[in-house]
Amino acid sequence: MADLSCRIAGIDSINPFWLASAPPTDKKYNVVRAFQKGWGGVVWKTLGVDPPVVNVTSRYGLHKDFKGATIGINNIELISDRPLDVNLREIEECRREWPDRVIIGSMMAEMDEQAWKELAIRIANSGVHGIELNLGCPHGMCERGMGSAIGQVPEMVEKTTRWVREVVDLPVFTKLTPNITDILVPAEAALAGGAHAVSLINTVNSIVSVDLDAMAPDPMIDGKGTHGGYCGSAVKPIALNMVAEIARNAATRDLEISAIGGINTWRDAAEFIALGASGVQVCTAAMLYGFRIVEDMIAGLSAFMDEKGYKTLDDFRGRAVANTVDWNELNMNFDLKARIDEESCIECGRCHIACEDTSHQAIRIEAKDDGGRRFVVIDDDCVGCNLCMHVCPVDQCIEMEPVANGLPHLTWPDHPKNPAHKAVAESV
Amino acid sequence: MRKKQLSPTHKRDMDIERAFSDLHPPLDAGAAFIEASRCLYCYDAPCINACPTAIDIPTFIHQIRTDNLDGSARTILDANIMGGTCARACPTEILCEGACVLNKGDEKPIRIGALQRRSVDHLMDKVAKNGTHPFQRAPQSGRRLAVIGAGPAGLSFAHRAAMLGHDVTVYEARPKPGGLNEYGLAAYKMVDDFAQKEIDFLLGIGGISIKYGKKLGEDFSLSDLKKQYDGVFIGIGLGGSGTLGIPGEDLDGVEPALSFIEHLRQAKQKSHVKCGRHVVVIGGGNTAIDAAIQSKKLGAETVTLVYRRGDDSMSATAWERDLARLNDVQIRTWARPSSIGGDQKADHIMFERTKIIDGRLQGTGETYRLTADLILKAIGQKMLPLGLGDLQIKNGRIVVDDQYQTSMPGIYAGGDCIQSGDDLTVQAVQDGKLAALAIDQALTRNDAQPPVAAHSGKGGA
Numbered sequence: 022m023a024d025l026s027c028r029i030a031g032i033d034s035i036n037p038f039w040l041a042s043a044p045p046t047d048k049k050y051n052v053v054r055a056f057q058k059g060w061g062g063v064v065w066k067t068l069g070v071d072p073p074v075v076n077v078t079s080r081y082g083l084h085k086d087f088k089g090a091t092i093g094i095n096n097i098e099l100i101s102d103r104p105l106d107v108n109l110r111e112i113e114e115c116r117r118e119w120p121d122r123v124i125i126g127s128m129m130a131e132m133d134e135q136a137w138k139e140l141a142i143r144i145a146n147s148g149v150h151g152i153e154l155n156l157g158c159p160h161g162m163c164e165r166g167m168g169s170a171i172g173q174v175p176e177m178v179e180k181t182t183r184w185v186r187e188v189v190d191l192p193v194f195t196k197l198t199p200n201i202t203d204i205l206v207p208a209e210a211a212l213a214g215g216a217h218a219v220s221l222i223n224t225v226n227s228i229v230s231v232d233l234d235a236m237a238p239d240p241m242i243d244g245k246g247t248h249g250g251y252c253g254s255a256v257k258p259i260a261l262n263m264v265a266e267i268a269r270n271a272a273t274r275d276l277e278i279s280a281i282g283g284i285n286t287w288r289d290a291a292e293f294i295a296l297g298a299s300g301v302q303v304c305t306a307a308m309l310y311g312f313r314i315v316e317d318m319i320a321g322l323s324a325f326m327d328e329k330g331y332k333t334l335d336d337f338r339g340r341a342v343a344n345t346v347d348w349n350e351l352n353m354n355f356d357l358k359a360r361i362d363e364e365s366c367i368e369c370g371r372c373h374i375a376c377e378d379t380s381h382q383a384i385r386i387e388a389k390d391d392g393g394r395r396f397v398v399i400d401d402d403c404v405g406c407n408l409c410m411h412v413c414p415v416d417q418c419i420e421m422e423p424v425a426n427g428l429p430h431l432t433w434p435d436h437p438k439n440p441a442h443k444a445v446a447e448s449v
Numbered sequence: 450m451r452k453k454q455l456s457p458t459h460k461r462d463m464d465i466e467r468a469f470s471d472l473h474p475p476l477d478a479g480a481a482f483i484e485a486s487r488c489l490y491c492y493d494a495p496c497i498n499a500c501p502t503a504i505d506i507p508t509f510i511h512q513i514r515t516d517n518l519d520g521s522a523r524t525i526l527d528a529n530i531m532g533g534t535c536a537r538a539c540p541t542e543i544l545c546e547g548a549c550v551l552n553k554g555d556e557k558p559i560r561i562g563a564l565q566r567r568s569v570d571h572l573m574d575k576v577a578k579n580g581t582h583p584f585q586r587a588p589q590s591g592r593r594l595a596v597i598g599a600g601p602a603g604l605s606f607a608h609r610a611a612m613l614g615h616d617v618t619v620y621e622a623r624p625k626p627g628g629l630n631e632y633g634l635a636a637y638k639m640v641d642d643f644a645q646k647e648i649d650f651l652l653g654i655g656g657i658s659i660k661y662g663k664k665l666g667e668d669f670s671l672s673d674l675k676k677q678y679d680g681v682f683i684g685i686g687l688g689g690s691g692t693l694g695i696p697g698e699d700l701d702g703v704e705p706a707l708s709f710i711e712h713l714r715q716a717k718q719k720s721h722v723k724c725g726r727h728v729v730v731i732g733g734g735n736t737a738i739d740a741a742i743q744s745k746k747l748g749a750e751t752v753t754l755v756y757r758r759g760d761d762s763m764s765a766t767a768w769e770r771d772l773a774r775l776n777d778v779q780i781r782t783w784a785r786p787s788s789i790g791g792d793q794k795a796d797h798i799m800f801e802r803t804k805i806i807d808g809r810l811q812g813t814g815e816t817y818r819l820t821a822d823l824i825l826k827a828i829g830q831k832m833l834p835l836g837l838g839d840l841q842i843k844n845g846r847i848v849v850d851d852q853y854q855t856s857m858p859g860i861y862a863g864g865d866c867i868q869s870g871d872d873l874t875v876q877a878v879q880d881g882k883l884a885a886l887a888i889d890q891a892l893t894r895n896d897a898q899p900p901v902a903a904h905s906g907k908g909g910a
Binding site: 368370371373 | 486492
């Protein structure tokens with residue numbers, strides 16, 4: 022059986038599955054329940070300087086797909102609304118009662134060196150394994166000069182990271198906000214400030230829906246709403262890209278990554294690890310289904326690793342990084358054609374209408390003798406875009422077949438149709 | 450507190466009423482959303498082609514999914530104003546649901562009928578409350594049209610013609626509208642007086658008046674109507690029941706299955722309808738099944754359905770046959786009635802076994818006897834030609850061209866009295882709709898509008 026233990030920023034964890042700093046890690050009661058189910062660690066809900074914040078009701082809005090499944094949640098809950106003392110005492114108790122589980126203390130404060138330092142020391146004294154700097158919360162706290170208000174300014178990212186590094190002798194995780202243009206800028210700032218790892222992504226700024234009766238955004242608080250932090254499956258693609266950017270950037274490639282963003286299953290976790298993450302943090306999936314989901318995350322990841330022959334997470338960690346390249350490095354001579362299996366086709370016509378209306382008019386309908394219809398790919402018009410395969414409701418009915426055209430690997434910079442290349446060729 | 454004791458009769462009556470409750474309870478909002486979400490939203494979907502009225506099924510289901518129930522109902526009713534009855538009574542297993550592509554993928558087809566009912570019932574309830582009909586009439590054309598028969602074909606015609614701006618007068622022989630929707634469908638498919646509710650809804654468009662107790666050939670003639678109106682539509686259905694032509698057919702206790710169903714539908718209390726202890730139903734169609742199941746529900750000890758050919762030749766669908774068997778109806782095949790016996794009142798019926806000899810169905814001479822005090826004939830309906838005069842008739846049905854026009858110019862026909870497709874409500878609705886469009890085009894041809902083929906291509910007579 023595969024070994025799921027991992028080490029991130031020098032911290033050993035029995036598995037890579039941690040709960041992110043969020044409502045599920047608000048207090049000892051929840052954390053103990055999570056540990057009982059098998060979570061390897063938790064990042065305690067963000068602690069601030071007393072007096073504690075006060076929250077509003079309601080706090081969550083849901084984004085659902087066509088079939089009614091939740092694809093994302095947006096929340097406007099603030100950081101821990103319990104006194105710091107209470108939180109720290111519970112952290113100490115959890116550390117004592119669950120010695121093999123990781124507890125990271127998440128914190129935020131205004132841009133005041135003394136505030137950051139004093140809070141960091143108090144949290145460190147509770148026995149946490151490390152400290153995470155919440156520089157990402159995009160609602161409420163940023164209006165008070167905290168959270169993403171700091172995370173969006175590289176100099177402040179560097180400063181806060183350094184302040185904490187200067188006073189505590191623990192691994193420091195700088196948690197980044199995705200509400201910026203280029204994730205490499207804050208990542209490099211965190212590195213410059215001395216971060217051992219970065220945690221990303223925090224939630225995405227969002228309005229999840231508008232109540233058309235009340236004419237106000239959801240969630241609604243006495244007739245008004247505000248923008249909140251978007252999380253869940255829908256943000257996974259954004260998170261994967263940002264993690265990959267950091268992992269394949271020369272300056273940041275050695276920075277350890279605790280990946281966050283829409284991780285619902287073992288497969289999601291494996292994808293982040295393949296892009297270089299050392300561990301993952303989960304929140305939304307647990308909020309929707311409870312802590313029990315970690316059981317399948319553990320079993321599924323373990324089965325996947327056994328199947329592939331990976332003995333440890335390091336055996337496949339970062340394996341997809343080298344294959345994540347710039348567009349300019351793609352082979353332009355690679356060619357695919359759609360192949361529709363008539364046997365398994367149920368004749369729904371989805372491939373045809375997708376191609377006909379929105380792509381390349383490369384799937385023709387022919388009448389069959391039995392009164393049914395046959396969908397035929399016109400190879401000359403098929404550009405191999407994959408759309409038909411993706412909309413087909415039948416598993417493996419449409420497959421994309423590589424064309425053996427015998428052409429060499431050719432990238433855009435070398436392509437004869439590239440005007441820049443032509444100019445260079447002419448100038449030679 | 451003492452619990453009130455039910456008398457045995459009262460309890461039996463309540464059991465019977467309960468047995469006639471809705472065959473398929475309606476889907477609630479949540480169940481409808483989940484079912485709608487299974488739909489693949491096919492392009493040029495086979496279910497549309499399988500529907501005689503060509504309802505845009507993927508679109509109306511998509512509209513359930515997007516919480517646009519009003520729009521969903523409009524999509525249905527635009528193609529089929531009796532979408533509510535069709536949702537309840539259509540043999541969907543051989544129409545839309547039978548064509549659903551999910552059948553090919555070894556999945557259960559979408560419950561199209563149940564979803565259709567959800568949308569239409571929603572809008573009908575809403576209209577019943579606020580009184581706003583969902584379709585508007587075109588500006589008054591000044592034309593007056595007559596309809597003979599307030600069944601599905603006639604009412605569908607009337608609604609469409611009214612929508613196109615014409616004024617319509619419907620002549621109905623009976624005291625109530627609805628035709629087979631009111632008199633001929635099983636009670637458990639049409640609970641809560643649905644047929645009349647649907648007609649109230651349909652008439653809400655305005656411009657339609659119905660004259661009851663007016664019978665063609667007795668109270669008025671075709672030529673009367675032709676003189677008084679700009680066009681006439683005949684939707685008289687098949688008013689006569691087939692006869693067996695065997696000894697004893699005149700005995701008490703022998704009646705057409707449709708009369709039995711009609712009594713049930715019109716009865717204030719089902720338990721008051723007279724039923725036999727041993728019921729024999731003759732025939733293999735859905736009417737035979739409806740009559741057999743309802744006899745059982747009324748408390749008959751044995752109900753036997755006898756059909757002259759094999760199971761596969763029955764026009765009742767496999768689903769209907771299973772429903773009968775589930776309701777403890779015994780189905781016997783390959784036998785035809787030879788005589789009915791009894792002293793004034795039938796007490797038994799003799800059957801002769803049949804088989805195919807030289808490609809023809811023939812009796813084998815071997816007979817058997819069934820005890821029976823109620824014998825229901827469901828051997829098909831015949832058109833009563835009373836009052837049709839010189840109209841061309843072929844194979845017992847009125848001949849029409851591809852525009853639903855009969856051999857007499859200006860007189861149109863549709864529904865079961867023509868040979869357009871299966872004898873189903875949904876086909877009658879389509880005939881009425883298309884005939885109204887055809888008559889409208891003929892009337893406005895002066896406006897230099899190019900004629901458009903109105904017929905669905907399902908083949909007129």
